Each structure stands twice: as C-alpha cells, then as structure tokens.
Amino acid sequence: MPNSKTIRILGIKIDKLTVKEILEKIEGFLLSNSQYYIVTLNSEMALEAQKDEEYFYILNDADLSVVDGSGLKFAGLATGNNFKRVPGADLTKKILRIAENKKLKIAVLNWSRGLSVKENIERALAEKYPDLKFIVENIERDLVDFAKTENLARLQKFEPNILFITLGAPYQEKFIYHNLSKIPSAKLALGVGGSFDFISGKLRRAPLIFQKLGIEWFWRLIMQPWRWRRIYNAVIIFPYKFIKWRFINRFFYRKNVVGFIFNDQNQVLIVSRAGERDYWGLPQGGVDSEESDDDAILREMKEETNIDNIDILRKFENIYKYKWPKGYTHSGYKGQRQTLYILKFNGENNEIKLSPWELKDWKWVEIDKLISEADEVHKKAYQIFLEKFRSV
Secondary structure, eight states: OOOOTTETTTTTEHHHHHHHHHHHHHHHHHHHHOOOEEEEEOOOHHHHHHHOOHHHHHTTSSSSEEESSSSHHHHHOOOOOOOOOOOHHHHHHHHHHHHTTOOOOOEEEEEESSSOHHHHHHHHHHHTTTOOOOEEEEEEETSOOOSSSSHHHHHHHOOOOOEEEEEEETTHHHHHHHHHGTTTTTTTEEOOTTTHHHHHHHSSOOOOOHHHHHHHHHHHHHHGGGGGGHIIIIIIIIHHHHHHIIEEEEGGGEEEEEEEETTTEEEEEEEEEESSSSSOOOOEOOOOOTHHHHHHHHHHHHHHOOOOOOOEEEEEEEEEEEEOOTTTTTSSSSEEEEEEEEEEESSGGGGGOOOTEEEEEEEEEGGGGHHHHEEEEEEEHHHHHHHHHHHH
C-alpha cells in the first residue's frame, strides 16, 4: 500500500511531514539500535540523481528525505502536495539542540577546502552550544578509503551518536552510505552542505522576506555570484525537467534498448532486478537524450553487467511497445518503446559484475528456455525477440 506521507518528484522520494513529525522521527532514530541517514533534498540533488544511478539509489534509500530547496516545494504544489520546506541549516540547528539537551555526542566531518575551516566550526559550537560534546574532523571529497584514515580511528574512540557531513552533494550522501556502518556508535547521519557556514558566521542567511518568498537563490547569487551555474540549474533546468516529467512525458513512450546476449554454449544471459520478488529478464535500459541507440546499448550493458567484450550482430528498431500500469514507474512516461540488440558475448563469466543499484543476480539459460525462465510481464515481448534471434 502506498505511503500517503511519501511522494516522488523526478523519481526521488520525499517525505511529506511537518517539522514536528520530522523531529519526532529523528528522536525515534536516536533511541533505536539501528543506524539511519537523512537527506536534505534540493533541486540540484534531484537533477544530479537523474544522471548518477548510484546517487539516485542512495537518495531513495534514505530513512528520511526532507525538502530543503524551494524548487521542490513549488514542484510539490504542482502535484497537489503542499509539504513543509525545512532548510538544512535550520534542521542542523534543531538537531544540535536535541543533542545538547540529551547529552549526545556529535561529530562534524568537514570538507577541508570548504568556507568554514575546522577551527571556525569548533569555536562556533563551543559558543552557541556550550554543553555539547563534539569533535570536528577535516576530510576530502575524493577520499578513497576512509577505513584506513586516522579520522576513523579518532571517531571510533570518541563514539559520536550523530554525524554531520559537510562535503556537499553528491559527495556527502555517498560518504554516508558507504561509511556509516564503520562508526557503529552513530545512530544518525546527515549531509548538511554549507549549514555550518551559517553557524560559524562565514555566511549570512537571506533576509526573512527572501526566505518566505522562496527566492533565497537570488540572495546567494548576490552574495556568491560565482555560483551562477548551480543557481541556473536550480532555477531554469530543474523547472524544465520537472514540467517534462510531470506533464509531457505521460504522452510518450520511453526509448529503451534490450540486450539479447548469447554465448558459445547457445545460452542467453538473464538478470534479476533488485526488489522484493524474483524478477528475471534480459538486461535493458533507457536511452538518454542526444544519445544514439548503439551508444545506449553499450553503455547499459557495461553499467548493468560490466560486459563490454561483445559484438553487435543485429539491431531491430522499435520492435515492441507497451504501456506501464499506473504507479509502475517513476519516469513519468506512459510506457516503453523497445529496440532489440542481438549481442555475441566473447568474454569470460568472471568479467560479469552486476550493478548493485539495479540487479541482484544473473545466470545463463538455454535459449529455448528463455520464455519459461523470464518474468510473466516479458513473455509476449520475448516471443518476438526469440523469432528475431533465430532469424539472424
């Protein structure tokens, strides 16, 4: 049953909660024996997720997704959802106050080349939250192996309950996803971008009238004109993408490429989609704008299965078209228009490595058993695909 408190914009999950409900969930997280992470979502992050599959998954896997940017607030209104916008800087202050009152420890993992340096944050926290126990560590965005750093050893010794990461998107969310489990004392982690720049006084918040009108972006442009490209993406590109996703795509079929990959043993490769049920089918994926079908099939096969040692034998353009059931996809399209590629695999099985964001298993099956092995939803299309394969 769909969660009435959750909506999606550009396929990204958003929790439609009041500030009170958000804080109640956070306090519940802190009392739990599990680990949780929060994303404070803005339109730039939603755009980045459209081209970064890993980031798309990480945002949608968050335990709580709070709307930060005004662009998402207006997009929500266009979908009939009036949810509360909670700027990351405000949420950070509220969580810091909770931590101080409950005698919890916090850690700030700060981008060493950010506006606020470690000393700025330490001074501000000591002044504004005198009873708070905290540690501030400098880290880099391109950190390869956090497990081997002295930062991790110091954090594990300090045993923080809450982690604030200031690397900016998408680095901070990816850092949390891959490293939170290495700090078992932490019950909660969140990426806060430049929130500590406001706390340290390095940046001034927009005047209240700008905040109420949802045009803090204009204040940032005045204060930091070098950010114009990011602001352009948020103010121009995001509304365009949203309008296309919400109002235009519904009239069109998404371009899709399917890989019929076979080997020397007359077997075809099928994969199981990530999800709760067994869902087997041929590897496939969408065609990006301004991308040729040939480029798309090679990219998708590489992304999904790591296979690049293949020959394209034949292409059957727009061979199958079908509509999606309501609620089946978050892409906004009415269905898919599929182009089939017959591909000869020339590599070794150990070269096959699945994308963890989309797939959970793979296997070779006898070509004559493709229909019986595939999910029910594919059987009609695969009858056509088999006929084309046998004609090659």
